[in-house]
Amino acid sequence: MIIVMQPGATAMQIEDVLARLAELDLSGQITQGEERAIIGVLGSPIVPGFGAAMEALPGVEKTLRVSKPYKLASREFHPTPTIVHVRDVAIGGDEVVVIGGPCSVESAEQLRRTAHGVRDAGARLLRGGAYKPRTSPYAFRGMGERGLELLAQVGQETGLGIVTEVMTPADVALVGQYTDVFQIGARNMQNYLLLEEVGRSQTPVLLKRGLSATIEEWLLAAEYIMAQGNPQVMLCERGIRTFETATRNTFDLNAVAYAKRVSHLPVLADPSHGTGKWQLVTPLSLAAIACGADGLIVEAHPDPDRALSDGAQSLTLENFARLMVQAVGVAQAVGRTMQTSAAMSASPVV
Ligand code: PEP
Ligand code: MN
Helix, strand or coil, X not given: CEXXXXXXXXXXXXXHHHHHHHHCCCEEEEEECCCCEXXXXXXXXXXXXXXXXXXXXXXXXXXXXXXXXXCCCECCCCCCCCCEEECCEEECCCEEEEXXXXXXXXXXXXXHHHHHHHHHHCCCEEECECXXXXXXXXXXXXXXXXXXXXXXXXXHHHCCEEEEECXXXXXXXXXXXXXXXXXXXXXXXXXXXXHHHHHCCCCCEEEECCCCCCHHHHHHHHHHHHHCCCCCEEEEECCECCCCCCCCCECCHHHHHHHHHHECCCEEXXXXXXXXXXXXXXXXXXXXXXXXXXXXXXXXCCCHHHCCCCHHHCECHHHHHHHHHHHHHHHHHCCCEECCCCCCCCCCCC
């Protein structure tokens, strides 16, 4: 349920509503709109007659039932788009923001070359995994804390904010010392203790959609983070598992457009994991921007054939730069802005 306050409601009246909720073992989260405050009621069950009782309180205009099981993440609760700020980058506004970088941090040299390459092409944030959730326990599982140190160093050198994955609640404090954004990987989307732990921080979170998660389950995962007090959540579609085997995953652009409609959170798209094939990354990046994605997260590597993870879906730095030039055209066509290198002219990915 949502409690809509009158335009002139005082801070004291809002406090009174929160106090009444507390008496009923419920809690409220306030969204201050331009005209009025909205209080989202959290907890259940809500007793019969509750709405009328709330509407009788001074300063309350009306109560509304939220039709979706997720509340804080829903547009009904928060009609205007949320903008997530990472250093000087605003995600969820006019700009289409591109996060570029390797799947895994492999060495100082590899990370530095990639970071400079993607930054010079217009990427606004640097991605790279130090803790890698690999399908096989025998595959390269990341450099651990040394990888985090390299990310922080290269981030400083290039001025790019860092996005890196955290896999367990126990690592949140450590990873939080190095990163600007916590990435929650697809395999951990329903690790509720991890979601709650990042929810207790004030670091922005990029929440990948689980391999077999419905859109509703994905939004409820966002709700777990937000219910702990961290509103800075970005959703990321990265492909789901279907009967199709020609591509690594089925990149669900329905989910991008749908999540934009039902949620106020920024929605990013990951065409690298969504397709698993570098040849498909550019066309699907363009499609994701065209259907409303607020940004992309794209894997790039100076030498994809030698990458320790996800080489088959990683763009060379040259192809990354070409993608950026093409993407700007699509961004502009749908009324968005996007940063790119002025030096590059549009040429097809080869
Ligand atoms: C990644 O970003 O490298 C990754 C492991 O992604 P996902 O969790 O979407 O598979
Ligand atoms: Mn990867």
